[in-house]
Amino acid sequence: MANCELSETCIFFNDQMPNMPSTAAVFKKMYCEQDYDKCARMMVVKAVGREKVPKDLFPNQKERAEAIIKGSGQ
Template sequence: MSECECVSTCDFFNEQMKGLEAIKEMMKRRYCLGDNSDCARHMVFQELGKGRVPPDLIPNQTEKVRNIITRFRMDEGPAS
C-alpha cells in the first residue's frame, strides 16, 4: 500500500480540517497512508476527477458517492 496521490493537495485536509491536527492525522492514517479504497473522496476522484470532488465530502461518507456520480452524469447528459 502506498500514500494516496491526492494527500498533499486534498481540500478536505488542507482547508476543512485546519486547526484539527490530531483528528486530521488520525484520518490521514486511516484513509490516505495505505489502502484508500474506503475513502469517499478518492472514489469520486477516481471516477470523475479531482475537480468533481465536493470540498466538504468527508472521507467516511461513502454512502454519498453513488449520488454524486449519478448526479454528475445526469448533468453531463449523453455522450456524443
C-alpha cells in the same frame, strides 16, 4: 504502503477543509495512509473528476460519494 497519490494537493489531507473533524487524524491514518481506494474523495475523483469533489466531502462519506457519482450520470 505509500500515501494516497492525491495527498499533496488534497484539501482534507492538508487541513484546508472548512470544518475539520476531531477525527481527522484517524481518517488520515485509515484512508490517506492505507485504504485510499475506499476514500469518498478518491472515489469521486476517479469516477467523475476532481472538480466534482465537494469541498466538505470527508473520506468516510462513501454514500454521499456514490450519490455524486450517480448524479453525474456515471
